[in-house]
Amino acid sequence: MPSKKSTLILICIFSLLIFSLSFVYGPLRRVFVAPARIIQVETGPEIYRLWESSRVKGRVVVLFSRHLNVELAGNESSGIKCTEMALQHGIIRKVYHVVPDHVWPEVAKNLSTRPVFNKVEEGYVGFLEEGRAYVMPLSRFTQIQENVLLVLEPAVWGTEELQQIKRLITEKKVTTDLFAIIRGGDGGQAAFADSFHSTLN
Amino acid sequence: MSLNVKIFMVVLVAATVLRFWATFDYRQHFEDEGIHVPSAISMGTYGTTKSLDWTHPQLSGVILYATISVFGDNPYGWRIRNVVFGTVSVLLVYLIAQQLYPLSMVPLLAAALLALDPFHIYFSRTTFMEIQVVFFFLLYLYFMLEYSERGRRTLPLAGVMMGLTMATKAYYAAAFPLVAAFAFYRLWKRGESPRILCADFIVNLLMLPGAVYVFSYFLWFGRGYTFSEFIRMRLDAFVQNQHYTAGIYTYGWYLKAGGAPWEWFLKPFVFGHRIFSDGETGRFLLEINNPLFRLMVLPAVCLSAFCAWQKRSERELLVPALFVACYALILLVNRPMFSYSSLVLLPFAYLALSKAFVSLAQRYNKEKPAAIVLLVCLFISGCYLFPLVAGFSIPTGVYQPVLSLAKIIGDP
Numbered sequence: 001m002p003s004k005k006s007t008l009i010l011i012c013i014f015s016l017l018i019f020s021l022s023f024v025y026g027p028l029r030r031v032f033v034a035p036a037r038i039i040q041v042e043t044g045p046e047i048y049r050l051w052e053s054s055r056v057k058g059r060v061v062v063l064f065s066r067h068l069n070v071e072l073a074g075n076e077s078s079g080i081k082c083t084e085m086a087l088q089h090g091i092i093r094k095v096y097h098v099v100p101d102h103v104w105p106e107v108a109k110n111l112s113t114r115p116v117f118n119k120v121e122e123g124y125v126g127f128l129e130e131g132r133a134y135v136m137p138l139s140r141f142t143q144i145q146e147n148v149l150l151v152l153e154p155a156v157w158g159t160e161e162l163q164q165i166k167r168l169i170t171e172k173k174v175t176t177d178l179f180a181i182i183r184g185g186d187g188g189q190a191a192f193a194d195s196f197h198s199t200l201n
Numbered sequence: 202m203s204l205n206v207k208i209f210m211v212v213l214v215a216a217t218v219l220r221f222w223a224t225f226d227y228r229q230h231f232e233d234e235g236i237h238v239p240s241a242i243s244m245g246t247y248g249t250t251k252s253l254d255w256t257h258p259q260l261s262g263v264i265l266y267a268t269i270s271v272f273g274d275n276p277y278g279w280r281i282r283n284v285v286f287g288t289v290s291v292l293l294v295y296l297i298a299q300q301l302y303p304l305s306m307v308p309l310l311a312a313a314l315l316a317l318d319p320f321h322i323y324f325s326r327t328t329f330m331e332i333q334v335v336f337f338f339l340l341y342l343y344f345m346l347e348y349s350e351r352g353r354r355t356l357p358l359a360g361v362m363m364g365l366t367m368a369t370k371a372y373y374a375a376a377f378p379l380v381a382a383f384a385f386y387r388l389w390k391r392g393e394s395p396r397i398l399c400a401d402f403i404v405n406l407l408m409l410p411g412a413v414y415v416f417s418y419f420l421w422f423g424r425g426y427t428f429s430e431f432i433r434m435r436l437d438a439f440v441q442n443q444h445y446t447a448g449i450y451t452y453g454w455y456l457k458a459g460g461a462p463w464e465w466f467l468k469p470f471v472f473g474h475r476i477f478s479d480g481e482t483g484r485f486l487l488e489i490n491n492p493l494f495r496l497m498v499l500p501a502v503c504l505s506a507f508c509a510w511q512k513r514s515e516r517e518l519l520v521p522a523l524f525v526a527c528y529a530l531i532l533l534v535n536r537p538m539f540s541y542s543s544l545v546l547l548p549f550a551y552l553a554l555s556k557a558f559v560s561l562a563q564r565y566n567k568e569k570p571a572a573i574v575l576l577v578c579l580f581i582s583g584c585y586l587f588p589l590v591a592g593f594s595i596p597t598g599v600y601q602p603v604l605s606l607a608k609i610i611g612d613p
Contacts, residue, residue, distance in 0.1 A: 011405065015408040023427060025419070026422045058423075116441070127441055132437070
C-alpha cells in the first residue's frame, strides 16, 4: 500500500493532469476545413448540410443574417433550424448572430421577451443547448480570435453594410475556413460572392 | 450473526424486492423519463443534453447512457441504475448509522424506514437523478466516517464520492463543508496535526473532487470547449436556474401537487396517475410521501438535536445538522422545487427519526420491544402502500383511505 505522502502526490498529479487536459482536449477535438472554401448556397437549410458534409466539429459560427436559423432565406421557407441543430449535434459550439442595425430594435424587443436570452453589453446572449448565442447589431460587432464558420445572407444587408462586412474579413477581424453565402432564389449575389475569393485566399 | 444483523438482512432483501419487482414491466417512458432518456442518449452521442436539463451537471446522464448502452434502450437500460443505487442506499444508511449510533437499534430502524419508504421506492423504480445523488453522498459520508471515526485511509475515496455527488446535482453543497468540519474537529481532538489535516483536506476534498467534477464533463469538452468556456457555462447554468419559474414547466400541476418545500414534512401528499380503474379494481402510480412517518420527522430532528446537545456529542449532532443544512438550502434557493427533491433529505430524516424513537424507548428501558413494534408497523405500511407506487392491480375499496387523499392526474 502506498504511503500517505505518495498518495497525496499521486492525487495532485492526477488532478493537475485532468485540469490540464480540460484546457487542451476541447481545442484538439475541433475540426477545420483545409483549404478554406467559399460556397454559395440557395437556401438557409443547405448550410446545415454543408457543415455536415464538410465534417466540421466544435466550431464557432458567425452569422450575418436576419434570422438565427436562416430558415427564411431564399425562396424556401423551411422549418429546419440549422443553427440549433448544429449546436445540438456538436458541429458548432458558439454562435455570433449579427443583424443589420435597422432591424436591431425589433430583434432586441423580441429577445427581451425570451427567458433564455439575457441583455449584455454587445446585445443579447442566449443559452441554447449548452452553447452560447450572442445576438448583436453590426455596429457592435468587433472581432473574433478563432477561425470561424461564416454565413452571409447578402439580401438583408445594404451596400454600405456589405462593404463593412467585407472590411471585417479583409482586415482579418473575422477569419474563416468555410464561408457560406446565401445566394437566395434570384442568384443575384453571385458576383458579390466572387469578390470574396481573393480576400479569403 | 446477531439477531440485529439477521433482521437487517431481511430488510435488505425486502428493499431489493420492492425496488426490482415488476419495475421493468412498464414499457413506456413515464413522467420525466421522457426527458431523461433522450437527454442521456443525446449526451452520449453528441456530448450535450436535449432539454432544460443542460443546467444540471452531466454525470446522471452519462451513467444513464452507460446503462442504456449495456442493457439497451428499454426499461432495463433506463431504470436499472436507480434500482441498484436505491437498494444499496439502504445498506449505506445502515453502515452510517452503525458509525454514528453504535450498539443501538438506530441502524436497523433507519435502514428499514428507507427500505420501506413508498416515496423512495417509487423513485428507485424510475430514472430521476435524486436517487443517484443520495447514493453518492451516502458513500461520501460513509468514507468520511470510516476516516474520522476508525482511522481508515478512505479520505481519497470520500473525495472521489464528493466529486461524483457534485457532478450529479448540487443538493449537498452545504453538507460537504459540514461533514469535513466534523471530521477535522474529531481528528484534531484526537491529536492530529492541523497542518497535516489541512494539507490532506485540500488535496482530497478540494483538488480531487474538482478533478472528478471536471472529468465528468469529458463528453462536453469533446465538443470543442475550453476550460474557460466550461466555467462560463456553469455560471450561465446558475443564472439560468435563477430564471426558472413555475410557468416554464409543462407539467405545472406536478409541481403544485407535490407541495412547497416547507410543506414536505408537515402535510401528507398523495398524487399521481391512474393507469386503469373500473370502480372495483384499479392500477395506480402514486407518489406517497409516507405521511405516517414523515410528519414525525421535524419533531424528531429537534429531539435528536436536543439529546445530542445535552450529551455534548458532535457525532450525534451531525445528522440533525446535515438535515437542517440541506433543507435550508432547498428552502432558500430561488427557484421552484419539485417534491422529488425531498428524497435527498430522507436519509437524515430517517436517521434522526430512528434516533429520537430509540432515545424515547430507552427512557422506559423498552428499546428492543419498541423497535420490533415499529419494524412490524413499517412492514405492514410498506407492503400496504407498495402496490400503489408500483402500478399493481388493487381492490380500490381496500385502498379507499389513501385514494381519497390522492390527486389523480391522467396517464403516466
